[in-house]
Amino acid sequence: MNQRNNHRLILFPLPFQGHINPMLQLGRILYARGFSITILHTNFNAPDPSSHPHFAFRSIADGLDQSKASKSDIPGLISLLNTLCVSPFEECLREMMSLQGGEAVPVACLISDSLFSFTCGVAERLKVRALMLRTGCATCLYLYTICPVLKEKYFPIHDSRLQETVKEFPPLLVRDIPAMDSQEPGLMFRLVDDLIKTIKSSPGVIFNTFEELEHPAIASLREVLSVPFFPIGPSHKFCVTSSSSSLLAEDRSCISWLDEQPPKSVIYVSFGSLAAMSEAEILEIALGLACSEQPFLWVVRPGSVCDPEWPEKSPSRFLEALEGRGKIVKWAPQNEVLAHPAVGAFWTHNGWNSTVESISEGVPMLCMPCFADQGVNARYVSDVWRIGVNLNGGLERENIARAIKRLLVSREGEEIRERALVLKEKASACVRQGGSSYQALDALVSHILSSE
């Protein structure tokens, strides 16, 4: 057991899978550096304490009416949480700061998700430092710093301009500019504005990325925002033992299924924890996978089809129709899947966690971004790092099959894999002693300890 350093950190993740994972990974890294960790969380999407026996957990009563927790309006949900959580968060933090909560170890600092913009103000009132965890990539945050220009020049986005290059940010195309549906017009811009203000006023920002991957954006951010940045990714690679922070049960049967497949033959298909499609799109994916004639492992999570009538049992119907060539699960142990020798490519929505996890294992990507930062991530995968291809030509079975074969069984696919393996090595090197992320982590620890 590592020596404890008599400092407690309070970590407050945004309650979505793509935000909980990197925050809990950060907790494990900092626990290994001697800090005591308390995870503060909402009742909505609460993590499972039993998977993290070394952490203390405290829930705050967010008062969120589950019926209002619509995943089809994520900006609306984030905005609602930013209102509902203020008082219970302040109350809980005040209690912990005054040690009335029975905490034996004093609080050194708070680390909040950067989309919880209200935490800065509360922390200031209670005189506790509030570092921020930004769960997306540095490039996208840098793009957000020119959001007013993008808004003026490109919004509302017209179909006729989708293939146009964003002159202020090549090689981005207009279609890649982050956008998210919300019932409230302009809400996404307000959230981005709050995010930039929060980051600017924070004493430090932690990123799940690494210098060798995003040096230009990290350097530009340091210049433009004048805030200490700590790129400590890929954060899951710092954690020696794996412990799941999945909100859904992982179906491990896919690992024994992968064991039976030839090396580098399987296309792993997953679109993260939020993206949803129509039944017609899901059917086209199924037919595309069948046409590719490659084995596939496909995550069809509950809620991934927009149609509420869509029967839960449909995946097995698909599977039967697909002549046993693939495996469908509701949730997979993704990092283990990506590290499996049978996996040859990852068809992904390019959520930032999935992108970093794929890079860490050297798995080439078939990119199909859905919303928010995903278009930016996908463009960098295909055009900058050149470790994947975009699903150009749309969600159509023959197009899908062609793209899968392009990655798995073509000369071009081999070249993409070679580049992905070079990047994998860089990702491994940066978390080793002396590596860029290792040094950033040392700097982060010193920063936290010097902040008292």
Ligand code: UDX
């Ligand atoms: C969201 C946004 O979409 C993303 O763009 C943003 O950067 C973070 O928040 P999400 O859409 O869920 O996240 O995607 P992603 O960032 O990839 O996170 C999904 C996480 O769930 C990954 O850590 C992945 O390993 C995990 N996962 C996914 C599983 O463990 N099993 C699965 O079957 C699917």
